[in-house]
Amino acid sequence: MAYASALLRDPARTYREIDLAGRTAVADGPALVQLLYEELIAALRTSAWAAENGRYAVKSERVTRATAILFALENGLDFERGGEVSTTLARIYAGARRRVVDASIGHSGAPFRHVADELDEIAQAWKQARAA
Template sequence: MNVMRGAAAYGRGAGAYARVGVESGVMSASPHQLIVMLFDGAQASIRAARIHMQAGSVAEKGKAISRALDIVNNGLLAALDAERGGEIAERLASLYDYIARLLLAANLHDDEASLTQAEKLLDDVASAWREIGGSPAQER
């Protein structure tokens, strides 16, 4: 029984340590780095969803897709500045909406192809976002 309590305590401690690491990273990140973190989180959730889909773990697949949807809708989409971003922000909003629909279809129909397409689209935007990381215009 003591071993189980020790393992559980270790797990809680490791989880707390990881949360502090993530929170510290978020607190010290630039706005650009925060968006990169959102892309990374969405892509990690999609990869997890694929693994759960292939394993037949319906509940875990749903949780992973929900996390990805939350990041796309409440992170990436919400971060767009329509006033300053103009047409680019509009197009990204449409793309994020399409990605969200792909994720919903993947969840509803166990459609790995939709997951793959959503992941590819996010990867394309994330790659472009990373490339502009050092540009002076991004710092404004």
């Protein structure tokens, strides 16, 4: 019953979670990486908004989500086949994770936006590579 009332309190969030779960279930490796980037960037941008608007519970939840996605992206790297690209991405993800955690104790949205913008560049390159 508590779960049902939680769903009714925020139906938009419930829809987004169901939509993401559905898209994730049918995504192959490259499509899953694209979804992870989209979710990561959205979580970082929401963290920025929440920090600036005093919505600390939202910020905390989104920071947790962003760091989990960064771990997932790093864990999915294939160092044997990816070589230097995988090594570089691992460094980028680890650095982004550190900056997000450091920013989580502050009240500025700027660090979250900066990390989101940097990762969005990688996401766009990934999207173009998939389309080619």
